[in-house]
Amino acid sequence: MTGLVIAIDGPSGVGKSTIAKRLARSYALSYLDTGAMYRAATIYARNQRLDLVDHDAVAAAIENMPLEIVMDPARPRVLLEGSELGAALYSADVSRIVSAVATNLKVRALMKSWQRELIAAERDGGRSGGKGIVAEGRDITTVVAPDADVRILLTASEDARLTRRARQRLGSDDESSLAATRDEVIRRDADDSTVSNFTTAADGVITVDSSDLTPDQTFAALAAIVDAARAKRARS
Numbered sequence: 056m057t058g059l060v061i062a063i064d065g066p067s068g069v070g071k072s073t074i075a076k077r078l079a080r081s082y083a084l085s086y087l088d089t090g091a092m093y094r095a096a097t098i099y100a101r102n103q104r105l106d107l108v109d110h111d112a113v114a115a116a117i118e119n120m121p122l123e124i125v126m127d128p129a130r131p132r133v134l135l136e137g138s139e140l141g142a143a144l145y146s147a148d149v150s151r152i153v154s155a156v157a158t159n160l161k162v163r164a165l166m167k168s169w170q171r172e173l174i175a176a177e178r179d180g181g182r183s184g185g186k187g188i189v190a191e192g193r194d195i196t197t198v199v200a201p202d203a204d205v206r207i208l209l210t211a212s213e214d215a216r217l218t219r220r221a222r223q224r225l226g227s228d229d230e231s232s233l234a235a236t237r238d239e240v241i242r243r244d245a246d247d248s249t250v251s252n253f254t255t256a257a258d259g260v261i262t263v264d265s266s267d268l269t270p271d272q273t274f275a276a277l278a279a280i281v282d283a284a285r286a287k288r289a290r291s
Contacts, residue, residue, distance in 0.1 A: 058187030062203035068216030079128035086128035089192030114161035
C-alpha cells in the first residue's frame, strides 16, 4: 500500500500550518507547506531585482531557483541558495508582495509540478519512508493533489482568522494588532482568489469550520477524518 496523502486547503489565518504539522507529527508523515514555497520564490525574485509584474521574467528565474524543502514536521525548513530563510519568509515586506508572485499563472504551473513531485516521492519513499505526507496550501485539494486520500477545506470566520493571525504574528489580538494583520489576511485572500478557489469545497472535499473550535478540538475533528480514511484503505 502506498503512503497516505492528506491535503488541507483554506484561506489565510485559518490555522492550516499549525494543524497540518500536528497531524504530520501524529501520523509520522512528512509535511509540506506550499505557501512557504511561494514566499521563497518571492524572496528570490526580489533578490534578483525583478519587476514582479513581468510574469515571464519572474517565471524564468523561479524555474531555476535553488530551493530546498525540508519536510520534517517537527522542524520544517526552507533553504534558498543553501541558506535557511526562517522568519524572513513571513516578514511584512514579503507578505505585502507575495500575491504578485502567487497569482503569476506561469509560476503556479511550475509550483504545481514541483509540489506534485514532492508529494509523489512520499508515497513510496522520501523522508517519510513511504508513510505519506500532509500538504497544505491554497488549491492543494483541487489542483495540486486532487487524488489525495484525505482532502479537507479548513475554514473559519473572518474575525476568527484575523484574531489568530494577529496572535501568531504579533502575539496580541488588540485593535492595533488586528489592523496590522488585516491587509495580509483580507487582501491576500482577495488577490489569490483570482487564481484559486479556497473558500468552497469541491466534490469529495470535507469542510471543517473551526471558527468556534479550540486547536485541540480542530485537531480531533481532522484526526477523526484521517482515521476513517485509514480504516477504509485498510479494508480495501
